[in-house]
Amino acid sequence: MRLRHRTFSPLLLAALAVVLLVQTGVTRGQVKHYNPPRQAPEFNLPGLDGQKHALSDYRGRVLVLSAWASWCMPCREELPEFARARDELAGRYPEAVFMTVNLGETGARARSWMNKAGLDLPVLLATTKFMEKYGLMVVPSILVFDRDGRLAVLRSGWTPGMDLAEELSRDLTSLGKRAAR
Numbered sequence: 001m002r003l004r005h006r007t008f009s010p011l012l013l014a015a016l017a018v019v020l021l022v023q024t025g026v027t028r029g030q031v032k033h034y035n036p037p038r039q040a041p042e043f044n045l046p047g048l049d050g051q052k053h054a055l056s057d058y059r060g061r062v063l064v065l066s067a068w069a070s071w072c073m074p075c076r077e078e079l080p081e082f083a084r085a086r087d088e089l090a091g092r093y094p095e096a097v098f099m100t101v102n103l104g105e106t107g108a109r110a111r112s113w114m115n116k117a118g119l120d121l122p123v124l125l126a127t128t129k130f131m132e133k134y135g136l137m138v139v140p141s142i143l144v145f146d147r148d149g150r151l152a153v154l155r156s157g158w159t160p161g162m163d164l165a166e167e168l169s170r171d172l173t174s175l176g177k178r179a180a181r
Contacts, residue, residue: 030156031167033174037150041133045101045124048111053099053124055149062096062175063145064168065124067136069103070113074158078140083119085165093172095147103139104128144171 044054055063066082068075079100086098099122102110110123130136134143137156144153153171 029159032154034152037146037152040145040149040151043130045126048107048123055145058097058145059149060147062147062172064096064098065143066100067103067139067141067143068100069139070105070109072139075140077160078158079117079119081164083121085168088165089169089172096172099124101126101130103130146175
């Protein structure tokens, strides 16, 4: 009996590695604080609310976006914490707007998942080009834009047990101190 060896293309192996990294959250817990904040490319995305949402619409406010997909297991843990953080921080940071960006799925699928999860968060719909545009390497990722629409913080991945409200509170406080200078 003769054994056959299969060879796999390096591209296929690399793609598999990326999928495994995203699914297992190996890249979790990475935070980039941009000081000064980076100019961010404009986006114009449809929302489940039927409206178009552009980054420039939120000038004068701090925009906090959570990028996610329903197939992403760490996203399923992060989104309820994101909703809790929004609820906890809304009174202390009235200038902050919390929204989510679903990556690469239909509005029906995103709405269905949010309903099943019992979450009431605004959802914008984007293709995976959004990830490329903003340099996202993993989902979930949280992007924090300052009042001028510049990217101030990028949180990549999810760490189970992390107090997201506390982490975002630090980010928002830091932005407030920068604006006061």
